[in-house]
Structures are given as structure tokens and as C-alpha cells.
Amino acid sequence: MSQPLSSLTPGSRAVVAEILIPPQHRARLLEMGLLVGTPIELIRFAPLGDPVEIKVRGYHLSLRRHEAEQVMVR
Amino acid sequence: MNSSPPAFTAVLTGNPNCGKTALFNALTGLRAKVGNYAGVTVERKEGALLGAAPGHPVTVLDLPGTYSLSPQSLDEQIARDVLFRRVPGVPEPALVIVVADASNLQRNLYYATQVIELGYPTFLALNMVDVARQNGHTVDPAALSRALGVPVFPMVASEGEGVGTLQEAVHRFAAQPGSHRVIPREFNELPEQFGREAQAIEQRLETLFPHRERLAAAEALLLLGDDPVLNSHREIYPEPLVAAVTAARTRLESAGVDWRSAAIEARYARVFAIAQHVTTETLSEGESFSDRLDRLLTHRIWGLVIFVALMALMFQGIFSVAQWPMDALDAGVGWLADRVSTALGPGDLQDLLANGVIKGVGAVIVFLPQICLLFLFIALLEDTGYMARAAFLMDRLMSRVGLHGKSFIPMLSSFACAIPGIMATRTIESPKDRLVTILVAPLMSCSARLPVYTVLIAACIPQTRVLGFLGLPGLTLLGMYLLGIVGALGMAWLFKRTLLRGEPPPLILELPPYKRPVPRVMLRHMWDRAKLFLRRAGTVILGINILLWFLATYPRQPELDTAFDARLLTLVQPSDPAVRTPAEAAARVQAWRAQPDRAALVEAADALNHEQSGERLRGSFAGRLGHAIEPLIRPLGFDWKIGIGLVASFAAREVFVSTMSVVYNVGEVDAGDAAGTASLVEVLQAERRPDGTPVYTLLTGLTLMVFYVFAMQCVSTVAVVRRETNGWKWPLFQLAYMTALAWVLAFLTYQIGRWMAG
Numbered sequence: 001m002s003q004p005l006s007s008l009t010p011g012s013r014a015v016v017a018e019i020l021i022p023p024q025h026r027a028r029l030l031e032m033g034l035l036v037g038t039p040i041e042l043i044r045f046a047p048l049g050d051p052v053e054i055k056v057r058g059y060h061l062s063l064r065r066h067e068a069e070q071v072m073v074r
Numbered sequence: 075m076n077s078s079p080p081a082f083t084a085v086l087t088g089n090p091n092c093g094k095t096a097l098f099n100a101l102t103g104l105r106a107k108v109g110n111y112a113g114v115t116v117e118r119k120e121g122a123l124l125g126a127a128p129g130h131p132v133t134v135l136d137l138p139g140t141y142s143l144s145p146q147s148l149d150e151q152i153a154r155d156v157l158f159r160r161v162p163g164v165p166e167p168a169l170v171i172v173v174a175d176a177s178n179l180q181r182n183l184y185y186a187t188q189v190i191e192l193g194y195p196t197f198l199a200l201n202m203v204d205v206a207r208q209n210g211h212t213v214d215p216a217a218l219s220r221a222l223g224v225p226v227f228p229m230v231a232s233e234g235e236g237v238g239t240l241q242e243a244v245h246r247f248a249a250q251p252g253s254h255r256v257i258p259r260e261f262n263e264l265p266e267q268f269g270r271e272a273q274a275i276e277q278r279l280e281t282l283f284p285h286r287e288r289l290a291a292a293e294a295l296l297l298l299g300d301d302p303v304l305n306s307h308r309e310i311y312p313e314p315l316v317a318a319v320t321a322a323r324t325r326l327e328s329a330g331v332d333w334r335s336a337a338i339e340a341r342y343a344r345v346f347a348i349a350q351h352v353t354t355e356t357l358s359e360g361e362s363f364s365d366r367l368d369r370l371l372t373h374r375i376w377g378l379v380i381f382v383a384l385m386a387l388m389f390q391g392i393f394s395v396a397q398w399p400m401d402a403l404d405a406g407v408g409w410l411a412d413r414v415s416t417a418l419g420p421g422d423l424q425d426l427l428a429n430g431v432i433k434g435v436g437a438v439i440v441f442l443p444q445i446c447l448l449f450l451f452i453a454l455l456e457d458t459g460y461m462a463r464a465a466f467l468m469d470r471l472m473s474r475v476g477l478h479g480k481s482f483i484p485m486l487s488s489f490a491c492a493i494p495g496i497m498a499t500r501t502i503e504s505p506k507d508r509l510v511t512i513l514v515a516p517l518m519s520c521s522a523r524l525p526v527y528t529v530l531i532a533a534c535i536p537q538t539r540v541l542g543f544l545g546l547p548g549l550t551l552l553g554m555y556l557l558g559i560v561g562a563l564g565m566a567w568l569f570k571r572t573l574l575r576g577e578p579p580p581l582i583l584e585l586p587p588y589k590r591p592v593p594r595v596m597l598r599h600m601w602d603r604a605k606l607f608l609r610r611a612g613t614v615i616l617g618i619n620i621l622l623w624f625l626a627t628y629p630r631q632p633e634l635d636t637a638f639d640a641r642l643l644t645l646v647q648p649s650d651p652a653v654r655t656p657a658e659a660a661a662r663v664q665a666w667r668a669q670p671d672r673a674a675l676v677e678a679a680d681a682l683n684h685e686q687s688g689e690r691l692r693g694s695f696a697g698r699l700g701h702a703i704e705p706l707i708r709p710l711g712f713d714w715k716i717g718i719g720l721v722a723s724f725a726a727r728e729v730f731v732s733t734m735s736v737v738y739n740v741g742e743v744d745a746g747d748a749a750g751t752a753s754l755v756e757v758l759q760a761e762r763r764p765d766g767t768p769v770y771t772l773l774t775g776l777t778l779m780v781f782y783v784f785a786m787q788c789v790s791t792v793a794v795v796r797r798e799t800n801g802w803k804w805p806l807f808q809l810a811y812m813t814a815l816a817w818v819l820a821f822l823t824y825q826i827g828r829w830m831a832g
Contacts, residue, residue, distance in 0.1 A: 023334050024301055025580050030338045031142045032582060033181045047374045048470035051479075051581055057180040058209070060368075060585040062466050064473070067580045 006052060006068035008042040014073035015039050021070045029067070033057040040073065082132045082248040083165045084123065087153060087189060088173030089182050090139030091459075091586035093201040097173055097231035098136040099595055101241060106136070108602045111161060116152045117500075125241055132248045134171075135164070141181075143188045143292070144300040147503035157192055158289060160310070169247060170194040171240070176206035176213045176228070177587070179353065183345040187222070187261035191295075193288040195247065195256055196224045199240055203228045205587065210356050217352040223259045232592070260291070261348075262340040265331050271322040272298050278315055298322060299337040364459075364587035371463055381467050384460075385486060388451045399443035407436030420657065422627070430623030435616055441491055442604065444521065448487055448494045449600040455483070457591040457599070461501070465583055475563045476570030478502060478581055481511040485562060488518035489555075492791045496798055497603060506574045510566050512798060513808050516791050517562035519555045519783060522727045526782050527554055529731050533758040534775025550779075557783050561815070622725055625695040634693065638686040645678055688737060696721055710781065710817070711774050711824045713763070720781075725789045727782060734758070773827040780823045785816035 002017040016038045019026060034040070034056055043053040043060065051064045086101075088094045098106070102121030109118045116138055123132035137156055138149035145151035155161045157170070172189045174182035190196050200215055219226040225243065229236030264272065276294035280287050297303060297311075297319050304316055311319075326333045371377055411428040418424040455461040461483065469479030480502045488495030495515045502508040519527075531547045538546045639656035646659040649672070653659050663679045666672035691697050700717035707717055715737045723730040731754070738757045761769040786792070786809045795805040 021580070023332075027144060027301060027334060027338070028141070028146055028582050029580065030335055031144065031184065032584075033184065033342060035335075035339055035342055044372060046372065046466050046470060047378050048467070050470045050473070051466065051583070053372070053466065053585060057178070058211075059178040059181060062462075062581065062583040062585055064469070064581045 002072040002074045004069045005040070005042065005054070005071040005073050006065050008073065010042055010044045013039060013041045016071060017074040018072040019070065020072060021067055025067075029063070029071075032061060034061070034071070081165060082130070082168050082251075083135055084132055084169040084171055084244055084248075085135045085137060085156065085167040086171050086173065087137040087157070087185075088139065088199075089141055089175065089178075089185055091584060092139070092173045092175040092178075092182055093231045094136065094139060094173045095595075096592075097171075097199055097201060097229070097237065098134060099598075100231050100234050100237040101134055104594065104598050106602075108605075111152055111164070116149050123241060123244060126245060127249070130245070130249055132244060135167075140185065142185055143296055144303065148505065149500075149503075157189065157194075158293070159286060167194055168251060169244065170196045171199055171244070172196060173199045173201050173231075176200050176203045177209055177211065179206070179211070179213060179349045180342070180345050183349060184341060187341060187345060188292070190222060190224055191260055191292045193256055193258055193292070195251070197240065197243065197247075198222060198224050198226045199231070200226050200228045201231050204230045204233075204235075207356070209362060212354045212356055214352045214354065218348070221348045221352060223257050232589070258291070261344045262295070262337060263344060264340050265336050267329055268298070268326060268331055268333065268336045268340075271326060275315075275319060275322065278318060282312070282315065295337050299333055299335075301334055362587065367588055368463070368585070371460070372466060377463075377467060381464065388448075391447060391451070396443040396447050400440050403440050403442065404436070407432060407440065411436070420660065425627060426620065426623055430619050431616065435619060439608070441493075441521070442608065444490050445494050446600055446604050448490050449603045450596060452483065452487070452494070452498055453596040453599040454591055456501075457589065457596055459586045459588045462583060462585050466585060469581060469583075475567040477510060477566055478504070478507055479583070481507060481566075484511050484515055485518055488515040488520060491520050491522070492516040492518070492788065493794050494603075496791065496794050499798070506570075506576050509799065509804065510569045510574050512795055513569060513804070513811075514562040514566045516786055516788065516808070516812065517558050517565060517784065519558040520727075520788075522788065523554075523782055525728045525731045526723075527551055527779060529734070529754060529758070530770075530775045530779050532755045533770045534772050536772065550776075554779055554783055557780070561784060565811075565815075619725065622696070622722065625699065626691055626722070628695055629693075631690060631693045634686070634689055638682065638689075641682055642679065645675070645682065649675060691718065691737060706817075709824070710777055710820045711828075712778070713769060715761075716769075716778065720787075723787050725787075727787045730782075773824060773831070776827065777820045777824040781816045781820040783816070784812055784819055786812035 005014070005016075008014060016034060016036050018036060019029070019034070021029065038056060041055040043055055045052050045065075046062075049065070051062045052068045053060055053062045054068075055061075086094060086098055098119065098121070101123055103124050106119045106121035110116065111118045119136040121134055121136075123134050126132055135156070137153040140150040140153040142150075143154050143157070145154050152161065156164050157167065159166055170189060170192070172186045174186045186198060190198075198218070200213060200218065203213060206213055213228070215226040215228045227236060227240040227243065229240065231237060262269075272291075272294045275297055276290045279290040279293055279297075283290070286293075297315075304311065304319060308316070323333045326336075371380060411432040414432060415424050415428045418427065452461075455464065464483060465479030467479070468482040472479050472481055481499070484495045484498040484502075486495075487498050492515050495518070496512050499508045499511045499515070502511060527550075531550050535547045535550050540546055540549060642656055642659050643653065646653050646662055650662055653662055663676055666676050696718055697714075699721045700714040700719075703717045703721065704712075704714045707720065712720070715734075718737055719730045719733045722733040735754050738754070738761065758770045759768070763769055792805045792809060795808060796802055799805065
């Protein structure tokens with residue numbers, strides 16, 4: 001059962017199941033190591049609710065809710 | 075064998091935040107040469123490698139940090155193009171040193187393996203092994219070297235640990251470049267069909283670019299998988315090749331292979347395996363210091379409180395700490411102008427050098443302390459890693475107008491001065507977002523507007539109180555600043571929806587671990603940028619100042635001068651009948667300055683002098699220009715005298731104050747001089763139109779201030795924008811739109827105000 005990354009609560013871990021971001025915007029995210037099958041941890045949301053901070057492959061990465069909604073995790 | 079050996083260039087490359095700059099500083103000892111790549115404003119940093127044997131110098135070229143060879147920003151594009159030998163004026167790399175952060179091994183190896191595949195002799199600098207160990211990862215350099223097929227140098231570059239070993243190895247290699255055999259390597263287990271297509275393209279590339287044969291395999295892979303590269307490099311890749319790549323992509327798509335992600339996934343699979351193989355997991359020291367700090371600095375409440383406090387501190391510092399060096403510089407400029415005046419004696423050359431060149435250029439150099447301080451703060455925010463957090467905190471607000479969090483600091487900096495603000499936009503990846511930020515940054519009320527606001531508020535705004543305790547003057551000032559912010563955000567919103575439309579690229583922002591800044595490096599950083607400001611803007615400002623001086627001085631008006639000379643003689647001769655010529659009279663007045671009993675006479679002579687410069691200005695080209703533009707500014711309620719002020723302050727806003735004092739024959743006025751400002755204010759308040767009504771009414775003051783909020787009256791900013799956007803198109807557009815905006819909004823202010831007044 002997959003859900004959007006943005007619906008995780010801070011501190012929870014998951015694995016990327018599917019990336020629904022349009023192909024032309026996907027490349028850099030993939031190159032940053034966010035691939036299908038990659039384990040991630042949601043660290044926090046920014047004080048104003050956006051963007052979101054995750055930990056992926058041992059480092060901290062921030063992306064907007066809009067993109068996080070299109071990264072499905074399980 | 076007398077010819078010196080060809081220069082040996084080692085190129086330093088790696089991910090952002092991998093400690094590459096620290097390594098570069100350690101290798102070259104902070105004696106880097108900073109410039110720009112031909113035609114772009116990407117910083118080009120190079121330096122001589124320390125410890126070179128005589129006659130065997132090694133140049134280290136520090137490439138901008140990049141995440142991959144498929145560039146997303148101008149910085150990244152330059153890094154790739156240097157490695158692909160496409161940048162004119164940059165020699166072929168004889169050696170590539172890839173820096174990889176051991177504490178973030180997978181993503182750093184992603185890029186490192188891409189670079190190794192390019193086939194250059196390559197060394198891997200495995201940096202931050204200490205941080206990795208604290209996080210519970212011990213990396214085995216020997217195993218990594220075997221896996222990658224290149225020498226690996228473990229180090230802690232910021233502490234200088236392990237740098238010497240790398241330095242020696244580079245010198246050894248430079249002495250005998252043939253000693254190192256490059257074994258071609260690939261770190262991809264590509265899907266079979268993808269591999270076949272890549273090979274076919276590789277063969278085409280080898281025929282097309284025989285001199286870059288070695289790069290063909292890597293380039294083929296990038297061509298096939300990098301979506302935008304085909305379209306953005308039409309001048310490099312001929313049509314048949316583009317067609318072949320497009321056909322290959324179509325074939326892959328129909329076979330169910332995602333050509334965009336296949337190579338990336340294959341490389342990460344390999345990199346993951348290597349990282350697993352070379353890393354031993356030990357007990358981590360628990361939550362790192364950086365993570366603990368982040369819990370505070372990005373806390374829902376404290377994070378914002380600390381952010382606001384930091385920004386307030388930064389501004390307070392820029393305004394208060396910079397004040398005394400600015401005063402000192404100002405005094406120094408005045409002293410120099412006086413000395414030059416005395417040395418040259420009266421005449422055009424004296425006037426040009428003292429008033430046009432020294433005082434004009436000095437008016438800009440006076441801002442250097444503010445600019446240095448601002449750059450120092452920015453360097454501190456960048457070097458500690460807080461800058462990424464500021465973007466993280468502010469992204470939500472900036473996204474409302476279609477910008478990234480990264481645009482926040484440049485806009486904030488522009489309150490001090492738009493020039494450092496515009497230079498700070500270099501960190502914004504998306505060229506469109508960067509351009510929008512540059513275009514709106516000068517709308518933020520900079521420190522040069524403050525003297526103008528101060529004088530106009532004092533002259534035109536009544537000292538009434540609002541709600542019992544808020545002074546109307548203070549509220550007006552706040553209102554002008556707010557108007558600038560609203561204007562900047564509004565225009566950004568408009569530009570993002572019209573001229574520079576385009577889907578915003580997704581925000582992908584790394585939040586690197588916090589680092590302890592090195593003061594020496596920060597100061598160096600600040601100075602490098604300040605130097606660029608001085609050199610680049612300085613040359614243009616010099617030219618414009620000479621032009622403005624010319625406009626304000628010519629044409630000569632001999633009859634006017636003769637009349638004033640006669641009046642001066644009449645004034646001086648009763649006290650000293652020996653005086654025969656006007657020059658003698660002027661010299662005598664100078665000599666009397668020291669004598670208190672002659673004070674009244676000196677004052678009268680000074681007044682005469684000011685009246686003369688006022689008359690001269692009125693008859694000068696600048697004065698005629700003021701008259702000429704009167705029809706244009708009459709709808710705003712301005713007369714030709716204000717017109718002269720507007721024309722003169724085209725070069726720099728604060729010139730308005732000193733110009734007005736010349737126009738109205740007030741004594742020499744310093745923008746910061748309270749007494750001088752007060753007398754100018756009195757004169758302004760007394761000024762009447764031909765019909766007897768006051769010129770400087772509340773409405774005129776507001777209209778003029780609104781004009782100054784929006785108008786682009788700063789030659790240095792125009793020059794810097796030209797530099798940063800690499801052409802005249804955008805600075806001219808900016809000048810046009812801001813002037814138009816200023817006129818329209820001033821017009822509306824004036825007309826609505828008149829209508830409301832009935």
C-alpha cells in the first residue's frame with residue numbers, strides 16, 4: 001500500500017515505491033539518489049509547512065510539498 | 075631544452091558542500107586568482123599548487139561545485155564544459171582531482187564515477203573522513219582505490235590532514251605525466267539495449283570529434299539520457315547526430331526502457347555496491363551536533379525567531395558598524411579632493427579631477443564598508459551552512475510570488491545596497507529565477523535612498539502624531555520601505571507570470587551539515603567579491619561621473635562669471651585694496667578663513683560662490699536638461715529645478731540632496747550633516763511657485779518619494795546588472811520598466827492626491 005511521501009510523519013521511515021513527477025523534472029531528483037527502492041526518513045516540515053526535509057542515502061535533502069506529494073512511498 | 079615545460083593544469087571538481095573549497099585553499103594557500111570565465115559571471119578560481127619544484131609549476135583550477143555532468147545551473151554547466159574541453163581559454167586538464175565527501179559517500183561517488191569515466195588521469199580526494207567516522211562509517215581507502223581504479227587520498231581538508239600526501243602525489247605526477255596509466259572504466263551495468271544504443275552513438279561521436287575521442291563513451295551516455303542537452307547544444311551537435319539520438323530514445327521507449335533514468339539507476343546500483351563494500355559500520359556517536367543544532371534552528375517557533383534576530387543583527391551591523399569607516403572614507407575623499415584642488419589651482423582640470431572624478435568615484439567607494447560587511451555576513455551564512463536553512467525557512471513565503479527560498483537573501487541584502495544583493499543571486503540555479511531576482515532587487519529601498527527620504531520627509535511631512543504615539547514622519551519612512559517590498563514582490567510575481575514564465579524547476583536543496591567557519595577564508599571570500607565590485611563598477615562610474623560633470627559645468631558662461639568676479643572684487647577690495655584680480659581675491663578669502671575677525675566676510679564670499687554655482691548650473695546642459703524634461707515631469711507636480719535633481723541623481727540617488735542644495739544656493743550640504751540638511755529643509759519649505767503656492771507640499775513630497783522608491787537611479791547597479799547578465803538587454807529593460815513604473819505611480823499619487831484634496 002503506497003502513500004505520498006508528504007503524508008509521512010516526522011521521524012518515520014519508508015521506501016520509495018514510485019515517482020510520479022513528470023519525466024522532464026525527475027532527472028535531478030534521481031541524480032540526488034532518490035530512486036525507486038531507496039529507503040528514506042522524513043525529518044521535518046519547515047516552520048511554515050513547506051518545504052519538507054528528508055534523509056536519503058545518509059544526507060539531508062529538502063523538497064517542496066508539491067514534489068513530495070508525487071513521490072509515493074511504502 | 076630551454077623552453078619552459080607547458081603549464082600543468084590540475085582540475086579540482088566535486089559535489090557542492092564536499093569541502094572542495096577547503097581543499098583548494100589548503101593546496102594553494104589562499105593565494106587564488108579569482109576572475110570570471112569568458113562571457114559568463116561564473117567565478118573562475120585558480121591558484122598555484124604549493125610546494126612546486128622550480129620550473130615545474132602546477133596550476134589548480136577550482137571548478138564550481140556540481141552534482142552531476144547533466145547541468146542544472148550555469149555553474150554546473152561551466153564545470154561540465156571545462157571537463158569536456160569546450161571552454162575557450164581553459165587548458166585541457168592534465169589531471170582531475172575529484173573530491174568526495176566520505177560522510178555522504180553514495181551521492182559523491184555518483185559524480186566521482188561519472189568523472190572517472192571521462193578517462194583523464196584522476197585522483198580521488200576522500201574528504202571529511204572524520205565526520206564519516208563520527209557518523210559510524212569507516213571507509214577503507216585502499217578498497218575504494220581498487221574498486222574505482224584510481225588513487226584515493228583520505229583527508230580532512232579543513233584541518234589540513236592528508237593534504238600534503240595529495241600535494242606530493244600531484245607534483246610527482248606532474249613531473250612524469252606518462253607514469254600513470256589510465257585504465258578505461260565504466261561504472262554502469264546498463265540494460266542491454268541501452269548499452270547497445272549508447273555504443274552506436276559513441277562511434278558517431280568518435281568520428282565527429284576525433285580530438286575528444288577519449289570522452290566519447292561518457293558523452294554518449296549523457297547524450298542519450300540527459301533530456302535537455304540535445305536542445306540546448308544545437309551548435310555543438312550536428313543534425314544527423316541529434317536525429318540518431320532521438321531515434322535511439324524512441325526505440326528504447328518502445329522497448330520499455332526509460333532512457334531518462336536507466337543510466338542513473340544503473341550507476342547508483344553500482345555505487346551502492348561499492349559503498350557497501352568499502353564501508354565498515356561502527357557504532358555511531360548518536361545524533362550528530364549538526365542534527366541537534368538543526369532541531370533548534372529549524373524549529374517551528376525558535377527557528378523563525380532566531381532567523382529574524384539574525385537578520386536584524388545583520389542590518390544593525392551594516393548600518394551602525396559600517397558608519398565610522400564610511401565617515402572616515404568620506405572625510406578621506408574630501409581631503410584628497412581638497413589637496414588636488416590646492417595643488418592644481420582653479421580651472422577646468424581642477425574641477426574635473428576634484429569634483430567629477432574624486433568626489434564622484436568617492437561617493438561610490440564610501441559604500442565599500444557596507445558592502446564588505448554584507449559580504450562578510452553572507453560568507454558567514456554560506457560557510458557555516460546556515461544559508462541553506464534560510465532558504466528552507468523562507469521558501470514558503472517566496473514561493474507565493476513564484477521564487478525560491480534562495481532569492482530571499484539577495485533581496486534582503488538589497489536593503490543595504492542592490493549591488494551585493496545582485497551579486498548574491500549567483501547561488502540561484504534557475505537562470506529565470508535569478509534574472510527575476512536581479513530585476514526586482516533594486517526596488518528594495520537601499521541605503522542611498524535614505525538621505526533623500528530624510529530630507530523630503532523633514533521638508534514636507536507634518537510632525538503630527540498618529541494614534542497618539544506614532545510620529546507621521548517615521549510612519550512615512552516605514553511606508554516607503556514597505557512600498558519597495560510590495561513593489562519588488564509584486565513585480566516578481568508579474569515577471570514570473572509573463573516575461574519569464576516557465577514552470578519553476580522543483581526545489582531540490584541540500585541541507586549540508588553545519589561547519590565551523592574559518593575566519594581567514596571568510597575574509598578572503600569577502601575581499602575577492604569586494605574587489606570585483608570596486609574594479610568593475612568603478613570603471614563605469616568613473617565614465618558616467620565625467621559625463622555628469624561635463625553636463626553640469628558646460629557650456630561655460632563667461633558673462634555670468636565676469637559678473638560674479640566683479641562682485642567678489644567689490645566684496646574683498648574694501649578690506650584689502652592691494653587685491654587686483656579675482657584669483658587674488660579668492661586666494662585672500664582662503665587665507666582669511668583662519669582669522670575669526672574676517673568670518674563675516676568669508677561667509678559672504680562663500681554665499682556669493684554658491685550663488686554663482688547655482689546660476690552656472692541653471693545655465694548648464696544639466697540645467698537645460700532640467701528645463702527640457704519639465705513637460706514630462708509637470709504631470710507629477712515637479713518643476714524644472716526638481717528636474718535637475720532627477721537628472722543629476724540618475725547616477726546615484728543620494729546626489730539629489732547635494733544637487734538640490736546647489737540649485738537652491740544652500741551651503742555645501744553633506745547628506746548626513748544634520749545642520750546642513752536643516753537649512754536645506756528650510757529653503758525647500760520657503761520655495762514658492764510663480765503663483766505663490768509652496769512647491770514642497772505634502773503631496774509633492776510624497777510623489778517625489780514614491781518616484782525615488784521605484785526609479786532606477788544608480789549607475790553602479792546598471793553596470794553590475796550588465797556584468798551579471800552579460801549584456802545590455804536586461805539592464806536597459808530594468809532601467810525602462812523601473813522608470814516607467816516610477817513615473818506612473820508618481821503620477822497616480824499626485825493626481826489622486828489632488829483629486830482627494832478637491
